[in-house]
Amino acid sequence: MTDYIKYLLSPFILTLHAWGMALGGAYAWVGFAVLMWVLCFDAFLKPSHHVRDTRYPWLYDAVITCTVLACFANIFFYAYLAGSGHFVGGAAQTGAFLGTVMIGFVIGAPPVHELFHREGIALRTLGRIGQCLVFDPWREITHVVTHHMHTATPTDPDYARRGDTVYGHFTRTFPGQWKESYHLEKMMWTKRGRKWYDLRNAWVFKVAYFSLFLVVLFSVGGLVGGGLACATLILGPRMQLEVFNYCNHYGLVSATPGRFKKHHTWNHLTPFTRILALEITNHAGHHDDSYKPFYELAPDEIGPKQPPFILCVIMAFIPPLFMMAMKPLLKNWDEHYANPQEREIAARENTRAGWDELNDDSSNFNSGAMALA
C-alpha cells in the first residue's frame, strides 16, 4: 500500500503551502522551503527502478484528481490573500509568490499533463480544464500531436538542439507552439466542415473555460491578486514546463520521426522526482505509450539519464554550466545509444553548435560516468 501513500506527498506539500500562506509572515515560505528541501534531498539519492503496485488504480486517480482540484483552490486562495494585503512585507510576499510559482510547476502541472493524456472522458476533461493551471489551454494539442509525433527532431517546437540556450528556446518554442496550435485547430474545424467560430470547435470551449477561470481569479483577488496569481502561473508552470521540455530531449536526435525509440529521451529516476512529477521524468515509458497511466510506467533502467531534475532546471538558466554538464552526456549518448544514422546527424549537430570537440574521439569527453549514474 505504500505506493499509493507516496503520491500523497504532493497534496501534503500543497496543504503545507496553503497553511503557511494562511499564517502569513515567515510561514509564507513553508511550501517553497519544504518543496525545495525535498527536491534537493532527492538529488542525492540513487535512481529508483521500483515498479508501482497497480492493484487499485482508482486510488491513484483519486489522489491526482484531488490534487488538481486542490491546485485550483490554491491559486484562488493565493489570489485572494495577495489581493487583500494579507502578506505584510517583502519577505512574506516573496515567499508566497515563489512558493506558488514552484508548487504550480512541480505539483500542479504533472497531474494536469497526466489527465489530458487519459482516455476516460471525465478525467480527460478535468485535465483539459486543468490546463488553466499552466495558463495555456492549447498546450495539450501541440504536446499530444506534435511533440509526441516529432520527438527529438527540429520539427517539434518543444525540442532544443545542441547549443541552444533556454533563453533562445523560449523565443522559438512559444511562437512555434502557437503557430502549430492554430494550424491543428484549423485542420480540425475545416475537416468537420465548420466555420472557425462554430461553438462546437475545441478552441471555443477552451476560450470559454479559460475566460471563466480568469474572471473568477480576478473576482477573488482583484487586480493585484489576480495579476500576481497570473504571474505565478506564467513564471511557474507555463515557463518552467518549457524548461523541462528543453532539458528532457536536449540535443538528442531521431533519424526516424514518428517512430519513438526509448533512447530519444533523457530520464530522471530519483525517487522523489518520480513521485512529485507523477513519473513524467520516467520519460521513455511515457513517450513509448502516452496513454499509459503514470503508475504503469516502468523505468528505463538502461536508458539515457540526466543529472538530478532540480539541478537540470537550475543549470538550464546558466547556459555555460548546462552545456558543461550536457556535453559528456551527449558524447556518451552518441557513442552508446545512437544508431549509425543518428550518430551522423549528431556529429553535424555538434558542428552546428560549435562543439567539434564532441566529434573528436581523442577529446576529454569520453567519461560517461554521469550518463550512467
Add this chain to the structure above:
Amino acid sequence: MNDVRAQRNLAAEQICSVSVGDSNKDGFSVNRNDMLLKAALDQGIDYPHNCRVGVCGQCKTKLISGKVTPMVDLALSPLTNAEIESGYFLACQGKVRGNINIQIKLGQHHVVPEQQVAGRIVLWKQLPGEVIELRMALETPFQYEAGQYGFLAESGSFVRRCFSFSDAPPAEGVGATEVGFLIKRLPGGEFSEWLFKEDRTGVKMWLHGPYGVMGVDDADLPGLCVAGGTGLAPVLSILEKRLSSSVHATFVVIFGVKFANEIFAMDKLEALQARFPGRLRIIPIVSHEPEGSAWQGARGLVTVPLDDQLGVDYRRSAAFICGGLPMVNAVEQKLLAMGMDPERIHADKFMPTG
C-alpha cells in the same frame, strides 16, 4: 495457486482477438493497447498500409464492434468527416482496447521487413521537367517490392523524404545493391532544393523502408498504368516486374506531364517496350501544352484517354495509378465509371513535401 490463476487471468485480459469481417479465417490476436497496424505487421500479416504515421490513410479500417482508441484526433488524419462518423479509423494510429471486429481487405503476400541502410549516390542526372534521376549504391542489400517506396536522407541531416523505387526488385528474397529514384524539384522544398543545388554524386545517403503496397495483384492480369509526373517511378518498377513475371500480360501506360518538353524517362519506357515486344503501349499526354505547338501526341488530363477507345477491358484488368492526390482520385472515379473492379485499382497518392 491464486497467484498463478491471477497471472492467467491477467494474460487472458491482455490478449485481444481481432476478427476481420464475417469470416474467422483472417482473424489474429494482439496484445491489449498495441497499435493495430504494427501488431499485425509484426506477425507478418499483409495489412494494407503505407506511411505508418497517420498521413497517407492507406490503413483506413472500419470498426464494426469493439473499442479502438486513436492516438490523435481523427480530424487530423486524411479520413473524411463522413468516414470518421461511419466508424473508420487508421490502423497505424489505433490502439486496440479489447476484442474487435473490423472491416479490411488483408493481402496474402509476404511483408518485407523494415531496413535502414547506407549508400552513396552513383548517378545524379538532370532530366527534363526539373526531375533528377538518382541512383544509389547500397552498403547492404535492400529488399523491397515493386511499387514500394523508401525514405531518403542525406547523411547527417534530419530532413528525409519518401520516394518510390523506379527499378524492379531483384528476385524474391534477394536484396538490391543499387536502387533508383525519380525526384521532382519542389520550389522551397528542403530536400529537393538541396538535391538540385549541385551534382550530389558521391554523397552518402540513408535509405529507410520499404513502405507501401501497390504492385501486388494476379501476375497474368492485363494492366493499365496511369502516372502523373514522377509517379512514373513506381509504375516503371511495377511494369518491369510484372512484364517479367508473366509471359502474356499486356500493359497500357498513360504518362501525363504539363508540357511536351517536360516528358522524361521515355527511354526507360521504350527500353521495356523493346524488351517485351507487343506487350506494352505508351501514351504520353500533356495537359498545358500551348495550342499549335509541334506536339503531335495526346493532350489533356490523364483521364481523357480512359474511354472505350483505349482498347482496355476494364472489367478484367488491374490498374496501377501513381501521382498527386487530385489526379489519382479523378482516375479512380473514371475507372470505376468504366466498370473496373475497385479491388483491382491500386493507387499511390503522394503529397508534395519537397
